[in-house]
Each structure stands twice: as structure tokens, then as C-alpha cells.
Amino acid sequence: MTSLSLSFKNVRKSFRDFTVYFVTLMLGVSIFYIFNSIDSQQSIMEITSSQGAALASLNRLMANFSILISIILVFLIIYANRYLIKRRKKEFGVYLILGMSRRRVSQILVLETAFVGLIALVAGSAFGILLSQGMAALTAKLLGAGIVNFQFIFSVSALKKTLLYFGLTFILTMIFNIIMVRRQKLLNLIYASRQNEGFKPPRLALSALIFLLSIGCLAVSYSAILNSGLLSVALIWTSVISGVVGTFLFFFSLSGFFLKLIQRMKKLYFKNMNMFVLRQINSKINTNYISITFVCLMLFISICTLSSGMGLAKAVTDDISRNTPYDATLSIGAQYNCNTNSYNSYPAAGVDLLAEAKKHNVNLDSFAKSYVAVRYYNGEASSLDIKNGAGIDLNNELYYVKLSDYNKVMELQGLAPITLAENSYAVDSTTAYDKWIVMAKDKIIETTLTVGGRKLSASPERISSHSLEVAGNYTLDLLIIVPDELLANAPAKRDLLHIKYLENKALSEDLAVKNLSKITVEGIAERLETKKLVVEDSGSTTTTISYLAVYLGVIFLIASGTVLAIAQLSEANDNVRRYKLLHKIGTDERQINRAVFLQNLIYFGVPLTLALAHSIIGVIVAAQAINSFRGMNILDSSLITALIIVSIYGGYFLITYLGSKNVIIREYSRQEKEG
Amino acid sequence: MKNLKKRTAPILKVKNLEKYYGNKNNLTKALAGISFEVQTGEYVGVMGASGSGKTTLLNCISTIDNATSGHIFINGKNVTNLDQQELTKFRREQLGFVFQDFNLLDTLTAYENIALALAILKKPVEEIDEKVHKVAKLLGIGKILDRFPYQISGGQKQRVASARAIVTEPSLVLADEPTGALDSKSAQTLLLSFQQLVRDHNATILMVTHDAFSASYCNRILFIRDGKLFNQLVRGRDNRKQFFDKIIDVISLLGGSSNDLT
Numbered sequence: 001m002t003s004l005s006l007s008f009k010n011v012r013k014s015f016r017d018f019t020v021y022f023v024t025l026m027l028g029v030s031i032f033y034i035f036n037s038i039d040s041q042q043s044i045m046e047i048t049s050s051q052g053a054a055l056a057s058l059n060r061l062m063a064n065f066s067i068l069i070s071i072i073l074v075f076l077i078i079y080a081n082r083y084l085i086k087r088r089k090k091e092f093g094v095y096l097i098l099g100m101s102r103r104r105v106s107q108i109l110v111l112e113t114a115f116v117g118l119i120a121l122v123a124g125s126a127f128g129i130l131l132s133q134g135m136a137a138l139t140a141k142l143l144g145a146g147i148v149n150f151q152f153i154f155s156v157s158a159l160k161k162t163l164l165y166f167g168l169t170f171i172l173t174m175i176f177n178i179i180m181v182r183r184q185k186l187l188n189l190i191y192a193s194r195q196n197e198g199f200k201p202p203r204l205a206l207s208a209l210i211f212l213l214s215i216g217c218l219a220v221s222y223s224a225i226l227n228s229g230l231l232s233v234a235l236i237w238t239s240v241i242s243g244v245v246g247t248f249l250f251f252f253s254l255s256g257f258f259l260k261l262i263q264r265m266k267k268l269y270f271k272n273m274n275m276f277v278l279r280q281i282n283s284k285i286n287t288n289y290i291s292i293t294f295v296c297l298m299l300f301i302s303i304c305t306l307s308s309g310m311g312l313a314k315a316v317t318d319d320i321s322r323n324t325p326y327d328a329t330l331s332i333g334a335q336y337n338c339n340t341n342s343y344n345s346y347p348a349a350g351v352d353l354l355a356e357a358k359k360h361n362v363n364l365d366s367f368a369k370s371y372v373a374v375r376y377y378n379g380e381a382s383s384l385d386i387k388n389g390a391g392i393d394l395n396n397e398l399y400y401v402k403l404s405d406y407n408k409v410m411e412l413q414g415l416a417p418i419t420l421a422e423n424s425y426a427v428d429s430t431t432a433y434d435k436w437i438v439m440a441k442d443k444i445i446e447t448t449l450t451v452g453g454r455k456l457s458a459s460p461e462r463i464s465s466h467s468l469e470v471a472g473n474y475t476l477d478l479l480i481i482v483p484d485e486l487l488a489n490a491p492a493k494r495d496l497l498h499i500k501y502l503e504n505k506a507l508s509e510d511l512a513v514k515n516l517s518k519i520t521v522e523g524i525a526e527r528l529e530t531k532k533l534v535v536e537d538s539g540s541t542t543t544t545i546s547y548l549a550v551y552l553g554v555i556f557l558i559a560s561g562t563v564l565a566i567a568q569l570s571e572a573n574d575n576v577r578r579y580k581l582l583h584k585i586g587t588d589e590r591q592i593n594r595a596v597f598l599q600n601l602i603y604f605g606v607p608l609t610l611a612l613a614h615s616i617i618g619v620i621v622a623a624q625a626i627n628s629f630r631g632m633n634i635l636d637s638s639l640i641t642a643l644i645i646v647s648i649y650g651g652y653f654l655i656t657y658l659g660s661k662n663v664i665i666r667e668y669s670r671q672e673k674e675g
Numbered sequence: 676m677k678n679l680k681k682r683t684a685p686i687l688k689v690k691n692l693e694k695y696y697g698n699k700n701n702l703t704k705a706l707a708g709i710s711f712e713v714q715t716g717e718y719v720g721v722m723g724a725s726g727s728g729k730t731t732l733l734n735c736i737s738t739i740d741n742a743t744s745g746h747i748f749i750n751g752k753n754v755t756n757l758d759q760q761e762l763t764k765f766r767r768e769q770l771g772f773v774f775q776d777f778n779l780l781d782t783l784t785a786y787e788n789i790a791l792a793l794a795i796l797k798k799p800v801e802e803i804d805e806k807v808h809k810v811a812k813l814l815g816i817g818k819i820l821d822r823f824p825y826q827i828s829g830g831q832k833q834r835v836a837s838a839r840a841i842v843t844e845p846s847l848v849l850a851d852e853p854t855g856a857l858d859s860k861s862a863q864t865l866l867l868s869f870q871q872l873v874r875d876h877n878a879t880i881l882m883v884t885h886d887a888f889s890a891s892y893c894n895r896i897l898f899i900r901d902g903k904l905f906n907q908l909v910r911g912r913d914n915r916k917q918f919f920d921k922i923i924d925v926i927s928l929l930g931g932s933s934n935d936l937t
Contacts (some may be wrong), residue, residue, distance in 0.1 A: 191936025266800045270790060279782040581778045584739060585839070587795050588760060 029124025037158035038511030054540030217246030299611035309549020332496030388456030426462035561652030694743035771840030830861025
């Protein structure tokens with residue numbers, strides 16, 4: 001029999017054992033292809049140049065992350081492969097004892113790896129190409145681009161890259177396999193199945209102590225990160241390290257501790273198969289706690305990436321409507337210079353944008369239905385000592401504005417004008433800043449300002465939050481609205497021109513961008529933000545964040561599912577002997593199924609539970625960090641995350657449970673047939 | 676003589692049992708119509724060369740294999756027409772098993788291995804504890820109950836396995852080459868324990884063996900050849916040595932080689 005036919009037979013025969021490995025390889029290949037083929041998707045879309053640039057940069061970003069992903073996949077494949085080889089040690093031993101050369105055995109292994117790899121590559125690429133069709137529609141929707149023609153999308157470069165990366169991975173795996181077979185002693189190969197792991201769990205007192213220690217480590221980790229947020233690097237590291245150590249100790253002591261605890265509850269311990277299941281898990285967690293720790297941490301990364309990534313993407317989407325009260329805002333003002341930590345000079349009298357427009361022969365009426373010019377003044381900057389939630393000092397973004405200017409803006413937005421009581425001022429935040437304004441309200445009410453030589457106090461009912469300009473990013477601006485006459489001598493800091501377009505928005509946009517860019521003032525930068533640009537920009541941000549989150553999150557999920565599934569399934573074969581005996585001495589199938597289910601459930605459930613606990617803390621911290629800038633809706637993204645986890649991790653659980661059950665049932669029927 | 680009354684009803688009755696393997700063209704008769712009875716409190720050995728059908732017979736009696744035709748009655752119940760679920764129930768309630776390779780669960784302690792048989796029967800904790808200790812004392816393994824199988828010797832393992840087999844007080848204990856993996860000293864200890872179980876506790880044991888020494892501890896030996904009952908020996912008033920010699924005689928008649936002598 002040639003090596004080729006022997007290895008082909010082996011793969012076919014052990015296809016059941018290969019299923020999880022194969023599924024993982026296939027998923028890995030297809031995900032890799034999908035996320036590397038994003039730029040080819042534009043062939044079906046009608047996109048602007050800025051959207052094209054966004055797609056290109058998204059593709060570059062994905063390419064960079066793909067390197068990280070492929071490293072993870074290499075480790076995963078080698079890990080999975082090591083298990084498969086370990087299970088077949090005896091088979092290799094028999095080959096060797098029959099006089100087959102080690103070279104030939106390696107050859108068989110190389111061919112097997114090549115077979116499985118080839119099938120996975122073909123199937124995975126096909127699956128990836130298929131999925132990328134649907135993905136293109138999603139990309140178009142996220143980017144806000146129209147789909148011109150549905151056609152088959154195929155990225156040669158992505159396919160080449162996939163083949164190259166995975167080809168290399170398989171070659172690496174082959175080399176690893178050869179080394180593994182070469183290094184083994186024949187004796188160990190032959191007696192591989194008889195090697196017993198005689199691990200005695202530590203005594204109750206000791207495991208209880210270690211368990212408490214792990215809880216302590218986790219408490220330190222949680223409290224460090226909850227108290228510091230993401231501001232102190234030292235505390236972040238404290239949290240990470242104690243979290244990892246705590247997780248490790250947790251799994252190290254967990255099963256021993258609970259086993260001993262439940263052993264004391266004799267009624268429960270000796271009920272049905274409980275004793276057997278607990279011992280099974282104990283014997284496994286004791287030998288596998290390192291991989292379980294990794295699984296838990298990978299799950300944690302996955303959950304956090306998915307939920308906060310998508311939460312952030314959702315927040316960005318929600319922002320669009322709030323960031324675009326008009327069609328365009330042209331602004332000019334003193335620019336903050338990071339190097340000198342000060343503002344560039346700006347004429348004290350300000351820049352009259354309407355006059356500038358006239359000067360540059362710009363006819364605003366050619367594209368604008370209505371427009372308003374507003375001037376922001378530089379008040380006594382440090383007079384209002386308010387900090388936002390993240391602790392950033394806001395005084396730099398504090399502006400004064402005349403009541404009449406403010407009311408013009410209100411009118412443009414179709415809102416009622418406000419009036420000011422004697423000696424009082426009003427406060428408004430420029431963008432969607434309502435969360436912060438609520439937090440700062442008490443502080444504002446207490447603050448008395450002196451503007452233009454007059455003392456003013458805040459009127460509590462005049463503290464509000466409106467979107468006041470078209471802006472791509474969040475600005476932390478705060479407007480203090482005061483009677484016009486008090487600002488007669490105040491220095492100007494910014495001038496803004498808010499514009500609403502005529503009916504034909506597309507034409508107006510073109511004209512506006514073309515004309516408004518003509519307005520230039522010597523030495524001062526100006527900025528034009530239009531609703532269209534903001535929407536596109538936000539679309540590409542959303543796409544980038546959510547794609548990256550899904551890419552990383554799903555790969556980590558697959559990795560953790562695979563590690564558990566392979567370990568469980570390969571042990572299911574060792575367990576067959578145990579279950580066969582149970583069957584012989586009269587344990588009925590229901591009890592056995594229940595035991596298998598329970599065992600898998602605990603094995604998959606325990607790391608997930610701790611990962612969820614970690615993630616709750618992680619998401620709270622992430623939400624705090626994001627929330628100080630914008631409101632993030634955790635609920636929606638958590639639901640989507642849960643859905644992804646249930647389908648992928650749950651899928652791996654199901655494959656593993658059914659696989660283990662089938663291995664056992666297959667053995668019964670064989671036993672009954674053979675007699 | 677005190678068990679005389681109980682011996683009136685056979686605990687095991689095998690009637691015309693046949694088991695065929697293969698298809699029409701290539702038929703193997705593993706059992707070719709075998710009939711015998713075992714009374715309560717008997718210690719019966721089944722001997723025969725490899726391929727004579729003794730393992731098939733044991734598998735049929737232990738209900739993990741089904742016969743082609745014929746009937747098996749255990750404790751008056753015809754087990755050949757029970758369904759899978761009833762069989763499982765029957766096995767755990769009526770039968771005890773001792774295997775050549777012990778078949779202890781390596782993840783459980785000796786105590787737990789014995790207790791498992793009772794836990795499967797859903798016995799209350801107090802009863803489990805009491806019975807495990809009682810049977811452990813009987814088999815002289817009281818001191819090793821907290822140990823795992825890999826921490827005890829082969830002989831001890833087999834006594835733990837035997838304890839597991841009898842702790843449920845089954846109608847019939849089926850032993851498949853129980854001394855096969857033991858050294859002669861451990862084998863002797865185990866065989867003496869079996870004798871004691873039969874004599875003092877009214878257990879019924881059916882033991883398959885190819886080893887004349889092990890067989891010489893039984894009350895009665897069934898010899899099987901080509902799937903049929905070839906001969907049977909009753910110990911009667913013979914001592915073990917005399918019985919052993921008689922067994923050897925039958926073995927040579929059967930065509931057994933000197934390898935079967937211990």
C-alpha cells in the first residue's frame with residue numbers, strides 16, 4: 001500500500017475525529033478571505049471618493065490585523081494537530097514496529113496534513129467567496145453607499161493571500177508533526193494509551209486556600225480597573241496581571257475545591273452519576289487548567305471586543321443625526337496648537353464670513369435656502385471651573401455668544417427663541433452633550449460669572465443641550481449665552497456660518513463645496529463640514545469598528561471553541577472505555593447521556609461564566625471611557641454579542657456533545673455486534 | 676446443607692442456546708444448542724479452548740449479546756425477549772460482573788467504584804455507605820478504600836471489582852477470566868474469597884476460565900467444545916487436588932495443551 005493511499009484512508013476513516021479540526025480550518029480560511037477581500041466589494045457599489053478611500057484604509061487595517069489573526073490561527077492549528085497526533089501515537093507505533101521507516105511515517109503524516117489542508121482551503125475559500133457576496137451588501141449599507149449592480153464579487157488578491165498564509169501555516173504544521181514523530185521513542189508510542197496520569201488533587205484546605213487567593217486576585221483586578229478606568233497605566237497593568245493570575249489560580253483550584261465540597265454533601269455526591277461526572281471533570285480540569293485559563297481569557301477578549309466594538313459603532317451611528325443640525329457649517333477660528341499648548345492668534349474683531357463671501361464673489365443664495373452667521377467670543381476662560389466625566393478641563397472650549405446670535409441659530413433650527421432674565425446667563429452645549437450637562441448642572445447653578453463688568457448668575461431653566469453645528473467629531477464646546485451689549489468689547493474667537501441647502505441637495509452640496517472653499521482668510525485655517533461628509537465619515541468609522549470587532553471577536557471565539565472541543569473529543573475516546581463499563585454494569589442510556597451532557601456543559605460553561613464576569617467589568621470600564629464622550633447603548637450590542645457567542649461557541653459545544661455521544665454509542669453497538 | 680431449600684429452583688437455566696455469526700455462505704456456529712442449569716449457591720466454572728464459545732456463552736447470559744435461538748432464564752425470567760431498556764435494568768439489578776482486566780473506573784477511588792453500582796440503583800447514601808464497608812471487610816480491602824486504582828495492586832483491584840459485583844446482592848455473578856491478569860498468589864486469594872462468598876453468603880458465581888487451577892476451586896465445571904456442552908465434572912467429596920487432577924484429565928481429552936496448566 002502506498003503512503004498516499006494509506007494516508008487518504010486514514011483521513012477518511014478518522015473523518016469524525018477530524019470534523020472539529022476541519023470545521024475550524026474552514027471557518028478560519030473563509031473568515032480570513034472575507035475580511036481581506038473588502039476592497040473588491042466596491043465593484044458593486046456606487047461610492048464617492050471619500051468612501052473609496054475609507055474602503056481602502058479599511059482594507060489596509062484588516063490586512064494589518066490579519067497578521068495577528070494568522071499568528072493566532074497558526075497556534076490554534078498546531079495545538080489542534082498536536083492533539084490529533086497524540087491520539088494516534090499507538091497507530092504510529094504499530095507502523096514502526098512493523099518495520100516502516102520513520103521517514104515513511106512522516107511522509108504519511110505530511111500527506112494527511114496536506115489532504116486535510118487542501119480540502120479545508122478549497123471548501124473554506126468557496127464558503128468565504130459565497131459569504132463575501134452577502135457581506136458586500138452589508139458593507140454598502142454600513143457605508144451608506146448605494147448598490148449599483150449585483151454581480152459576483154471575487155478578489156484574486158484576497159484568495160492569493162489566503163492561499164499563501166494558510167499554505168505556510170500547513171507547511172509549518174507539517175514540520176511540527178515530523179519533529180513530533182521523530183522525537184518520540186517507540187516505547188512511548190506503543191504504550192501511549194496506557195500512560196496514566198496519576199494526579200492527586202491538593203488537600204481541601206490547600207485548594208480552598210488557593211481558591212480564596214484566586215478570588216482575592218480577581219477582586220484586586222476588578223477594583224483596580226473599576227477605580228482607575230483607563231487612565232492609569234500602572235493600575236491597568238495591575239489589573240491585567242492580577243486578573244490573569246487570578247483566572248489561572250481559579251481554574252487550578254476550582255474543581256478540587258468543589259469536588260471536596262460536594263463530596264461532603266454525600267446525598268448529592270452519591271446521587272445518580274454525579275460522583276462519576278464530578279470525578280471526570282476533576283481529572284480533566286486538573287490536567288487542562290492551563291488551556292482552560294487560555295480559553296477563558298480568549299472568551300473574555302472576544303466578548304469585550306464584540307460588545308464594546310459594536311456599542312461604539314452604534315454610538316457613532318446614533319451621533320450622525322445629532323451632529324448634523326444643518327447641511328453645512330463653515331467655521332473659522334483660533335486654532336489650538338498642541339506644540340505650544342496655546343491658541344493661534346485670531347483677530348479680536350473676528351472675521352465677518354458674510355462679507356468675506358461677498359469679497360470672494362460667492363453667492364450664498366445659489367445653494368443656500370437659509371443661512372446664519374454666528375460669532376463666538378472669548379470670555380474669561382477659567383471662570384467656569386467645570387470638568388467633564390473623563391476629567392478633561394473644558395475651559396479651553398468655553399465660548400460666549402450673544403443672545404441675538406443664539407436666537408438666530410434657534411430660528412434656523414426651527415426652535416423658539418429664548419429670553420434672558422435680568423442679570424442671568426444661559427448655557428448650551430454645542431453637540432450631543434446632554435449627558436455631561438446633566439452632570440455639570442449643579443456646578444453651573446452655583447457659578448456666578450462676571451461678563452463685561454456685570455455679575456451674572458445662571459438661570460436653571462436655561463441650561464440646555466442642542467446640536468449647534470455640523471461637525472464630524474465631538475467637540476467639547478460649551479456656550480454661555482449673555483445679553484448682546486455685554487460682549488461689545490470682548491475678543492472674538494470663532495466665526496461660524498450655518499447653512500441649509502436648497503431643495504436639490506446634491507447640486508447644492510457640489511456648489512457649496514466648490515464656492516465655500518474659495519473663502520480664504522490669510523493665516524487662519526477654515527473648516528467646512530457638510531452633512532454628507534459627516535454621514536460618509538461616520539459610516540466608514542462604523543464599518544471599520546464593527547468589522548474589526550467581528551473579525552477579532554469571532555476568531556477568538558473559534559479559537560476557544562476549538563481548544564475545548566478538541567480536548568473534549570479526544571478525551572471522549574479515552575472515556576469510551578469508562579462508558580462501556582458503565583453500560584455493562586447496567587447504567588441506562590439516559591443516565592449516560594445525561595452524564596456526557598453534564599460533563600460537556602460544565603466544561604464549556606465554567607470558562608464562559610468566568611469570562612462573562614470578567615467581561616461585565618471590562619464592558620463597564622469601556623463604556624465609562626466611551627461614555628465620557630458619548631452615550632453608548634450597551635444593551636443592543638450585548639444582545640448581538642450574546643447571539644454571536646451562542647451560535648459559534650454554542651455550536652462548538654453542540655458538535656462536541658453530539659460527537660462525544662456518538663463515539664460512545666458507536667462503541668456500544670460495536671460491542672453488541674461483536675459480542 | 677442449610678441451603679438445600681433454596682437449591683430447588685435453578686437461578687440460571689440455559690435451554691438450547693444457539694448463536695450464529697456471519698452470513699449464509701460463511702456461517703460460524705459459536706453456540707450450537709447448549710443447555711444447562713445453575714442452582715442458587717453454586718460456584719460453576721466454564722472451561723474450553725479458545726474459540727470454543729465460552730465467551731459468547733457468557734456474553735449471552737450477561738445480556739450484552741443476544742442469542743440466535745434458544746432461551747435463557749435468570750431467576751425465572753426469560754431474558755432473551757427483553758428489550759434494550761429492560762435488559763439494562765435487569766443487568767443492574769440481577770447481575771454482577773467481574774472482568775479479566777478489572778474494568779475499574781480510574782477516576783474514582785476504590786470506595787467510589789463500589790458505591791457507583793449502588794448509586795446507579797438509586798440507593799440512599801446511608802445504605803451505600805453501610806454496604807460498601809461491609810463488602811469491603813468481607814473481601815479484605817477495607818484499608819484501601821480511599822485509594823485510586825493506580826495506587827493498588829492487581830489483586831486488590833480485582834477484589835475491588837468483585838466487591839462492586841456483589842455489593843448489589845445480584846442473583847448471579849458472572850466472572851470472565853477473573854484471575855487472568857493476576858499472579859498466582861493474588862489469584863489464590865481471590866478464588867478463596869469467591870469460595871467464601873458462595874459458602875457463607877449464598878452467592879451464585881458463573882466463572883469462565885481456561886485455567887485448571889482456577890477452575891479447581893469451583894463446585895462444578897462445564898466443558899465446552901465447538902459450541903456444545905462436552906462434559907461436566909462435579910466436585911462432590913473430592914478435595915481441590917483430586918478435583919484438579921480430574922480437570923486435567925478432561926482437558927487432555929478435550930485436546931488442551933500443557934499451556935493451560937498452571
